[in-house]
Amino acid sequence: xxxxxxxxxxxxxxxxxxxxxxxxxxxxxxxxxxxxxxxxxxxxxxxxxxxxxxxxxxxxxxxxxxxxxxxxxxxxx
Amino acid sequence: xxxxxxxxxxxxxxxxxxxxxxxxxxxxxxxxxxxxxxxxxxxxxxxxxxxxxxxxxxxxxxxxxxxxxxxxxxxxxxxxxxxxxxxxxxxxxxxxxxxxxxxxxxxxxxxxxxxxxxxxxxxxxxxxxxxxxxxxxxxxxxxxxxxxxxxxxxxxxxxxxxxxxxxxxxxxxxxxxxxxxxxxxxxxxxxxxxxxxxxxxxxxxxxxxxxxxxxxxxxxxxxxxxxxxxxxxxxxxxxxxxxxxxxxxxxxxxxxxxxxxxxxxxxxxxxxxxxxxxxxxxxxxxxxxxxxxxxxxxxxxxxxxxxxxxxxxxxxxxxxxxxxxxxxxxxxxxxxxx
Numbered sequence: 001x002x003x004x005x006x007x008x009x010x011x012x013x014x015x016x017x018x019x020x021x022x023x024x025x026x027x028x029x030x031x032x033x034x035x036x037x038x039x040x041x042x043x044x045x046x047x048x049x050x051x052x053x054x055x056x057x058x059x060x061x062x063x064x065x066x067x068x069x070x071x072x073x074x075x076x077x
Numbered sequence: 078x079x080x081x082x083x084x085x086x087x088x089x090x091x092x093x094x095x096x097x098x099x100x101x102x103x104x105x106x107x108x109x110x111x112x113x114x115x116x117x118x119x120x121x122x123x124x125x126x127x128x129x130x131x132x133x134x135x136x137x138x139x140x141x142x143x144x145x146x147x148x149x150x151x152x153x154x155x156x157x158x159x160x161x162x163x164x165x166x167x168x169x170x171x172x173x174x175x176x177x178x179x180x181x182x183x184x185x186x187x188x189x190x191x192x193x194x195x196x197x198x199x200x201x202x203x204x205x206x207x208x209x210x211x212x213x214x215x216x217x218x219x220x221x222x223x224x225x226x227x228x229x230x231x232x233x234x235x236x237x238x239x240x241x242x243x244x245x246x247x248x249x250x251x252x253x254x255x256x257x258x259x260x261x262x263x264x265x266x267x268x269x270x271x272x273x274x275x276x277x278x279x280x281x282x283x284x285x286x287x288x289x290x291x292x293x294x295x296x297x298x299x300x301x302x303x304x305x306x307x308x309x310x311x312x313x314x315x316x317x318x319x320x321x322x323x324x325x326x327x328x329x330x331x332x333x334x335x336x337x338x339x340x341x342x343x344x345x346x347x348x349x350x351x352x353x354x355x356x357x358x359x360x361x362x363x364x365x366x367x368x369x370x371x372x373x374x375x376x377x378x379x380x381x382x383x384x385x386x387x388x389x390x391x392x393x394x395x396x397x398x399x400x401x402x403x404x405x406x407x408x409x410x411x412x413x414x415x
Binding site: 008039040042043044046047048049050063065 | 151152153156186187188190191192194259260263284382383
């Protein structure tokens with residue numbers, strides 16, 4: 001599983017990244033976290049508000065700093 | 078009618094201007110610190126403590142209620158609404174929605190690209206980008222608290238007019254070709270994140286309060302500190318010599334000092350408040366505040382990534398010129414407001 005965090009590197013993006021790491025630990029899944037900070041790359045996903053969470057190229061959330069428990073819920077599907 | 082008026086002025090004095098707090102801090106300074114209110118140190122300490130507490134109380138209440146309202150207008154919805162209109166109607170709506178759409182400066186570039194990719198004219202987007210940092214609900218109430226309602230409303234009106242006219246001029250100049258080409262070629266995500274529940278909105282509003290206070294508290298302390306220094310330590314002659322009402326260059330100076338600075342309205346208000354108390358024209362103080370909030374070096378550097386120099390400088394030129402005109406207008410007609 002490849003999880004991408006889209007965002008220009010501001011504080012919110014880092015919080016989302018940390019929360020995602022915690023969620024992965026909690027679920028004990030094998031996932032790689034990739035940070036996407038380049039605007040051109042971010043815009044390819046069509047999101048307008050950052051940070052956004054992309055799992056296996058699918059945008060799961062945007063413009064929200066999700067809490068760990070919300071990410072766990074999303075990843076469980 | 079008279080009763081309503083009395084009630085309004087009571088609420089205005091106690092809730093917005095917080096006269097109870099003014100008296101409480103006065104008691105603290107005089108009785109506990111043993112300083113006279115007329116002394117420099119006493120006056121400055123009073124200004125500092127009173128202003129800091131007042132701004133933080135107002136800020137917490139304001140951000141909470143405003144964020145709650147904002148949760149109804151995510152940028153995605155704003156974009157959809159704006160897509161339905163054209164011309165000056167679109168510019169006006171963009172300027173108005175700019176005041177209620179939650180938006181942090183780190184999102185300004187994705188937002189610019191998102192609006193433009195969806196086919197909104199760049200003039201409409203610029204109306205939004207001008208009004209969004211310049212006029213928000215919090216600034217209206219803070220201005221009313223620090224100055225008065227007339228100035229607050231006048232500030233909002235001229236801020237919106239600047240956004241509408243600025244965006245319209247950019248539309249008329251047909252500057253679309255000066256946007257970097259990658260901006261146009263993006264897909265638009267049409268995912269509904271689901272309607273928010275009441276609890277979601279309250280959570281969002283609480284998060285915003287924590288977030289914004291964390292971001293701005295230092296600016297507020299610095300701003301109030303400078304304000305307190307101006308209030309009592311910097312001689313009035315120096316300030317009036319530079320920024321006095323009778324000095325033709327005062328507005329220009331205030332604008333050009335304000336534009337490169339990065340701070341928000343909460344930090345600049347106490348400075349303006351102290352300047353006006355020292356005999357600086359209201360227009361000059363407004364130019365300074367608008368210069369600081371509307372433009373800043375970091376935001377200009379960000380914008381440079383998506384637009385070419387010609388459009389960038391047109392945008393900066395229009396905003397700076399607008400702020401200068403607003404400053405002179407307020408200085409001439411300022412006596413109506415104070």
